[in-house]
Amino acid sequence: MIVDIRDLDREQVIEAISALEAELFGRGAWSEASVRQELDAPARTYFADVDDASHIRGYAGFWYDGDDAEIMTIGVGKAYQRQGIAAALLGRMIAEAKAQGAARMLLEVRVDNVPALALYERFGFQRLGLRKRYYQPEGIDAYTMSLDIARPHIVGFQSANATREETAQEEGERQ
Incomplete structure (x- = not known):
């Protein structure tokens, strides 16, 4: 079940995260102080x-202060991965x-994190660019990705007819 962390015991949340x-993240993991600082930001x-x-x-979690919402992190315990939890959280x-009120959602993801890339692409995120050596201390590159959330998006499959109908409708609106 997905809940707002404000509805849970704060110290237990900090300890669990x-x-x-x-x-999940080894040497690049947030310390307890970093988790506390992030949640207080x-x-x-x-x-x-x-x-x-x-x-x-x-x-x-995400940060929002204007048009864009920036995903700060998503993490699922190894014993619970591949059960739809990350998709539910996203x-x-x-x-x-x-x-x-966000119009767009942004994120960075390791270029070698194939499951996360597949998840984000399934939700409609598009690659914007590359940040060299973004993830430290390993020096792993990150893709920047974006999702327009002002317009509805479809997760999964969509019929070709629906796509043509939407395109025709959009063309009609522009004329």
Whole structure:
């Protein structure tokens, strides 16, 4: 179940996210102090996926202060990956960013993170550019990606007829 982290015990959230950071990101993980600082920063929105016992299996958050919402992080414990948690968290962030008035969602992702790239592309994110040696201390490059959330997007398959109908409708609106 996806919940706003403000509805959970703050110290347990910080402890759980710190532990997941260490499990998932090794030397590049946020420390407990970094997690605390991030959650205290202005204009942040964070969600967690919790089980029935309120154990945090995954977390995600974004920053929004203007037209663009910037995804800060998404992490799902290794034991819970490939179960749709990251997709649920991403979907919730997109919906919340749109509700807050964001027109676009941005992110950086490691060029070698194939599952994350597939997830973002499935949601309609497009690659904008490349940031050399963005992820430290490993020096891994990052793709920058963007999603226009002002317009509805389709996750999954769409019929060719629907695409042609939308194109015809848009052409009619421009005339």
